[in-house]
Amino acid sequence: MNGKFRSRAERACGGVRSLLGRTSGVSAPIVGAAPAATPGDVPAAAERADLIAALAGRPGVHQLQDVLLDYCIARPGDSATELAALLEPLDRHPELTATLAAFLDCDLDRRRAARALGVHPNTVDNRLARTTELTGLDPRTTRGVQLFGAAFAIRRQPQPRLETPRHAHVR
Structure with a gap:
């Protein structure tokens, strides 16, 4: 649409x-x-x-x-694209994507996420706030954790490869 x-x-x-x-x-x-x-x-x-x-x-x-x-x-096949699209506003901000992923991977512990990223905990807070501004979804809420976690899971899935059929001849 x-x-x-x-x-x-x-x-x-x-x-x-x-x-x-x-x-x-x-x-x-x-x-x-x-x-x-x-x-x-x-x-x-x-x-x-x-x-x-x-x-x-x-x-x-x-x-x-x-x-x-x-x-x-x-309905998994009907909405996975839209769910993964929640991360699109962050695509131009790799530091926000990395911070969000670290925050989720560190079980919402901003200090551990900061250590993993090599930044100050306040930097994590500021980046999460900016993530909320860009996406309209707060990663510090239960709903945000669920949706962002699912969006990352969908994005991590390998894309299907187009394989050459075994009976086809490539010249």
């Missing part, structure tokens, strides 16, 4: 969330939202939205990002 369409869809979800937030004394529904790029994609998007709502389990409008880990576990 292109960025312009995704942005419009996210704004629409934000508007619905705002409206639901203003209802007082009314039980708010659980709504899953999933965009469809074409009219032909609407049935699949509706199915995805239903699963998002079921996984969210609490009132409000929920998008894939809100239940990404749960969704990935429920």
Whole structure:
């Protein structure tokens, strides 16, 4: 899905969330939202939205990002790319990626992560804060640990190689 369409869809979800937030004394529904790029994609998007709502389990409008880990576990092939994409904002900042990986590998111990990286613990704190700014996900929260850990696991998977069939002749 292109960025312009995704942005419009996210704004629409934000508007619905705002409206639901203003209802007082009314039980708010659980709504899953999933965009469809074409009219032909609407049935699949509706199915995805239903699963998002079921996984969210609490009132409000929920998008894939809100239940990404749960969704990935429920449908691994359908969301792994989006889960791995959580790390994309860090791709231009290798020091942030290294700090995040060290922080997770050191069981969230900033001092151990700092020693592993050869930096001051405050540097780890500053880099984690910058990671939160860039990704919108705080690696110091349970949700952040789960999602970033899963994203790293997906990125570490070897990519399938295209092999030449045994019966093919290469000249």
